[in-house]
Amino acid sequence: GQQLNQSPQSMFIQEGEDVSMNCTSSSIFNTWLWYKQDPGEGPVLLIALYKAGELTSNGRLTAQFGITRKDSFLNISASIPSDVGIYFCAGRGGATNKLIFGTGTLLAVQP
Amino acid sequence: DAGITQSPRYKITETGRQVTLMCHQTWSHSYMFWYRQDLGHGLRLIYYSAAADITDKGEVPDGYVVSRSKTENFPLTLESATRSQTSVYFCASSPDGLRREKLFFGSGTQLSVL
Numbered sequence: 001g002q003q004l005n006q007s008p009q010s011m012f013i014q015e016g017e018d019v020s021m022n023c024t025s026s027s028i029f030n031t032w033l034w035y036k037q038d039p040g041e042g043p044v045l046l047i048a049l050y051k052a053g054e055l056t057s058n059g060r061l062t063a064q065f066g067i068t069r070k071d072s073f074l075n076i077s078a079s080i081p082s083d084v085g086i087y088f089c090a091g092r093g094g095a096t097n098k099l100i101f102g103t104g105t106l107l108a109v110q111p
Numbered sequence: 112d113a114g115i116t117q118s119p120r121y122k123i124t125e126t127g128r129q130v131t132l133m134c135h136q137t138w139s140h141s142y143m144f145w146y147r148q149d150l151g152h153g154l155r156l157i158y159y160s161a162a163a164d165i166t167d168k169g170e171v172p173d174g175y176v177v178s179r180s181k182t183e184n185f186p187l188t189l190e191s192a193t194r195s196q197t198s199v200y201f202c203a204s205s206p207d208g209l210r211r212e213k214l215f216f217g218s219g220t221q222l223s224v225l
Contacts, residue, residue, distance in 0.1 A: 033212060043201075101154040103151060
């Protein structure tokens, strides 16, 4: 089936550092989304992207819909301890046109 | 504003027993979903429903049964639990139309099958 490859699997950074993570697909997607899961909770939508090349910000978070339509990127600037959690990409497209999730990036922030 | 609630929060059961996980949403969203979260696999779709009395299989439906007699409820039943079904289960809902990929998740049910 379709797969989303999300990297890195985990990141351990110092407070104040910038963070970058990405998600790639073997298929062309028409929608990319980024979710964050706090410990012990369900994922919460951060950013939704609908057009190739689209760049959207939500506070210190910026996400981009790759121009090939097969990838997406999430950047977090000036990380703070509450950024800790698992970040999931999700995309819709390909043969099934169903929403599928990446395997997640675990972010740990050292104060 | 209750949103979407799951119960129980934690459940321990034995192999072969039937278990039902409950999900209730107060937004009148058309779509509801059940996912399981496992290390190394992310979130995998078990079943989803586009409306009351309409359900469809997701990526990993085997061993699970769902029903949706009312728009607000979407219970997930494990008919005969197996150890491989030990996981964290998330229910989610979304509105119809262009925003239907914007999922709202519950807090999850952590299920252990011994």
